[in-house]
Amino acid sequence: MKHILLITALCFAAGHAQAACFAHYKAKQDDPLQLHYGVMQIEDGACTPGAAMDVVNARLLPNGWTLLNIVKTSPDTPTPQEQSNAGEYFLRF
Numbered sequence: 001m002k003h004i005l006l007i008t009a010l011c012f013a014a015g016h017a018q019a020a021c022f023a024h025y026k027a028k029q030d031d032p033l034q035l036h037y038g039v040m041q042i043e044d045g046a047c048t049p050g051a052a053m054d055v056v057n058a059r060l061l062p063n064g065w066t067l068l069n070i071v072k073t074s075p076d077t078p079t080p081q082e083q084s085n086a087g088e089y090f091l092r093f
Contacts, residue, residue, distance in 0.1 A: 021047035022078055024071040024086075025056050029064055037071070038089030039078050047073050059093040 023040045046055045049070040057067045083090045 019044040019075070021052070021073055021075050023052040023056050023073050024078070024082065025052075025060075026068040026071060027060050027065040028068055029066070035068075036065075036089050037086055038092060039082060039086045040093050041091055042073075044075065047075060049073055056093075063093065 021042050021044045023042050023046075024037070025040065026035065026037050028035050040056055040059065042052055042055045046052050049072070052070050052073050053067065056070065060067050078086070078090070
């Protein structure tokens with residue numbers, strides 16, 4: 001019985017530790033104007049557009065980018081097309 005409880009606890013901990021969310025966003029830089037679409041991995045606790053805004057903005061601002069909007073958030077791994085669309089900004093920040 002102890003083994004079953006231990007295995008169950010370990011499986012739960014492993015699954016919980018790997019939980020993540022992906023935020024798809026648009027950002028800009030001024031002077032000269034530059035725009036980009038990106039995908040950022042964030043903690044699962046911020047997997048709503050409202051919560052993701054704070055996390056994404058905090059990572060972008062020090063790099064000179066201003067968040068325009070969160071396109072979507074999802075616990076699913078981005079599709080190859082989404083990864084391609086993000087290009088160099090896929091998991092960059």
